[in-house]
Amino acid sequence: MKLISLSLALAATLQPAPVAEIVQVGDLAPEIxxxxxxxxxxxxGALRGRVVLLDFWRTW
Amino acid sequence: MSNEPTGLLERHIEKMGIAYPIAKVKGETADRTYGVKGFPSGALLDAKGRVVWTGHPGSVSHEQIAALLEDTAFVSSIPGSEHKKINKLITAQDFGKAQKAILKGLGKSPDDEALIQARDDIQGLLQRKLKSAEALAVAGDFGGSIEIYGELQTLFKGSDSAKQAKAEQKTLEKNPAAKADLGAWKMMQKGNAAQRAGDFEKAAKVYRKVIKKYGDTPCAGRAQEFLSRHSRL
Structure with a gap:
């Protein structure tokens, strides 16, 4: 049983990490x-009803 | 939006005199979700929270913003300090109560131009929304139409306008021609919620069901558009 769970764990780590889907124009904006x-x-969600400009920035 | 330490952000906010909302996010999740490859990067959202543009935040067009604002429930506050209570209601988008307060004010001073303007602005907003709801229903987009009637019931809560919107919604729900699209619309809400939660896979699953069950509706068309944009899902 241990062996099975170990191999399952290995299989899980060998699987490539899923590529996150990127937001496209037309999509509903995912929560920040x-x-x-x-x-x-x-x-x-609390800003619904307003026009929102998201600005991704860094201080540097 | 930045993932930098709170202290650094606070100093930056103070130094630059920033007055707009800032979100301190964790890690790179938001950057990845929004496909941010460099800074600054921007995304413009309409009143429904739909992404309508992405790019450098400095290059967003003013015309585009102005067009989007047309579709919001924005009403200007009354200038001056006399009408604090009404302005509070306007800012809170509690237009049912704002209307009542304005009419009461006009009862006392019928020539108050600022009050007349505010009354007309709110009335204009109501008429604009009712008109778009009607136009959508005529175009067969019953889901879109019912969304506006729902919005009006919130914006004009407790007033006759809300009652009117509710009555219009009920009429629409009884319309046999609207049945399929409204069924699709109801089903789509789950997919929309998944999108807003960033779970695009779940959204795709729901939208595929919508298409299967309600193939020929405007809602199914929107579901198909989502799947075309995210063909990997």
Missing amino acids: EGEWFLSEANTL
Whole structure:
């Protein structure tokens, strides 16, 4: 039994990691999980009904 | 959106005088989901939370934003400090109560131009929404139409306009021609929720069912568009 579960575990690690699907124009925007500043809303869902410009940035 | 340490972000917000919402995200998940390859990168979302554009955030067109704003429930606040209570209702998009408060104000001062403007803006929003709901139903997009009636019931909660929207929705639900698309629309909600949760595989599964069961509806058309965009799923 141990051997089977070990080989299953090995098979699982040998499987290539699934490629995450990328959002395309036309899709419903997936939620952005995180800690929100300067906002009463803390999810994209709470901003529904508004036009939103997402800006991915870094301070550097 | 950034995944940098809180302290760094707070200093940056203060230094740059940033006043818009900032989300501190964990790791690279959001970047990967949105296909971010460099910084800055942007995505523009419409009022439904649908991605309508991606690119450099500095290159988004003002015309495109203006066109999207047309479709939102945006009403300008009343200038000046006299109408705080009404402005609060307008900002909260509680237009049923805002309308009542405005009419009460106009009862006392019928020539208050700012109040007249606000009344007309809200009325204009209502008419615009009712018109698009009707146009969608005429075009056979009953799911789209019912979404607007639902939205109006929220925006004008407790008012006659909400009752009117509800009545229109009921009429639509009884319309035999609408049956298939509304069935598809209901089914699609699960797929939409999965998309919003970032579970595109589950969404694809639901949309395939929609197409199988309700092949010839506008909703199925949207489901097919999603599958064409994500042919790997």
